[in-house]
């Protein structure tokens with residue numbers, strides 16, 4: 001079972017940062033990030049994962065903004081920069097950063113992640129997103145966020161170029177031989193010379209081939225286009241589905257797309273987003289859950305719901321049934337659709353819907369004792385709802401510490417989770433092979 005730490009130092013629950021256990025002054029705090037990375041590595045987690053965006057939300061609503069939620073992101077480190085620092089204080093754990101294909105350039109992204117892979121000794125991963133926050137467009141000389149179709153078309157070409165650039169050099173290209181005076185072998189370089197619909201990139205990349213060949217690629221879109229992109233280009237998918245049945249359907253759907261691209265089912269790992277409240281007892285987990293809920297005002301809750309479903313919910317009566325938005329609303333995201341589906345299936349009111357998703361910015365909710373949590377994780381894993389979990393554990397960092405103390409040993413006893421890191425690279429630990437260079441055969 002793969003375990004990933006969804007490592008937003010401000011937490012994932014909207015009310016979390018106000019809890020007495022939360023660390024003080026979480027904004028852009030390197031010391032906290034280092035502590036969190038060390039905690040996750042001591043717990044043998046496969047990787048740290050940093051979601052990201054390129055803009056600040058809610059500035060137009062000063063009251064909400066003052067009570068900032070983690071998704072507003074007013075003060076977060078640029079993730080590759082942060083992971084480069086964390087690479088120096090960790091040895092085993094994978095380091096995965098989100099970077100957008102909509103507002104970045106393939107050469108720059110290939111270079112950044114090749115560098116992180118070398119700096120970390122083969123532990124880098126790139127979470128490829130097409131950007132969820134439309135306002136980010138205004139920070140990149142655009143007047144509006146491009147439609148989903150255009151973003152995904154660009155993303156597909158972007159990913160192909162990045163992979164091609166990582167293959168610029170054969171693994172043995174840089175002999176750096178002082179005696180002969182030969183720094184590199186000019187026969188072992190390939191200039192990409194890509195000319196496509198969105199990009200023209202000559203190459204080669206000004207970095208040796210990454211330690212892992214290609215850093216691990218994550219992707220996180222759940223629309224038809226998002227799923228197809230994952231099947232074609234990703235090694236791991238960060239998936240969020242509200243029920244085990246929906247998660248199994250998505251799992252089967254994604255794996256069934258792979259043969260079309262000549263891929264085997266085990267070449268794509270699916271991590272289900274989950275927020276875990278674990279206590280010494282079920283009652284302790286319930287109490288923490290309730291304490292966090294009490295820290296969120298209806299205004300903040302409604303705003304959060306609006307962002308998650310892509311439709312402004314202010315003005316709807318809190319205790320009326322959740323409106324049937326899917327019919328009237330053209331563009332809910334994959335996540336938004338899942339939320340609306342659960343609200344409809346369970347007949348939730350607007351208030352119940354936002355309360356339901358409050359702890360679920362990072363995915364499905366698991367709450368209870370260590371045994372109960374391990375039972376749920378085992379069921380999801382064994383019945384092919386996922387290959388592992390992208391875990392947020394409120395409150396940061398005590399929630400993760402508790403999870404590692406209580407749940408990890410239970411998973412180990414059941415033979416579901418490692419007792420020591422197996423490999424040297426993130427790919428090794430995830431059980432993913434090192435990709436061959438598409439332009440050069442391996443050195444003899």
Ligand SMILES: Cc1cc2nc3c(=O)[nH]c(=O)nc-3n(C[C@H](O)[C@H](O)[C@H](O)COP(=O)(O)O)c2cc1C
Pocket residue numbers: 050051052053098100128129130131132133148220221222223224225226227238239240273332333334335
């Ligand atoms: C689980 C999950 C995590 C995501 N994380 C991010 C993120 O960190 N930053 C971002 O800009 N977009 C993120 N996205 C947005 C996607 O990249 C994509 O733009 C959005 O989901 C719309 O595509 P879809 O309809 O295919 O889901 C995430 C999406 C999902 C489903």
